[in-house]
Amino acid sequence: MRVKRGKDGDTFVCSRDLKKELKKCEAEMRKIEAELPYLKFIIEPYIAKKKRLEALKEYVLLAKKKLNE
16 A cells, blocks of 8 residues: 655555554654653754654554545
């Protein structure tokens, strides 16, 4: 299964079970959200984690739409 991101055209490829992949992504999102307040003073990792979080949010939304089809 392929899920395409709208903004920059990146494609997420998921060959495994999409429901399991969603659970993993949501768990990673919670972990990143918990880490972000501690990374504010270290700029590079903070920016990287913030970008990853945004990408995961987009992926989760698109994957949920795909599941509902």
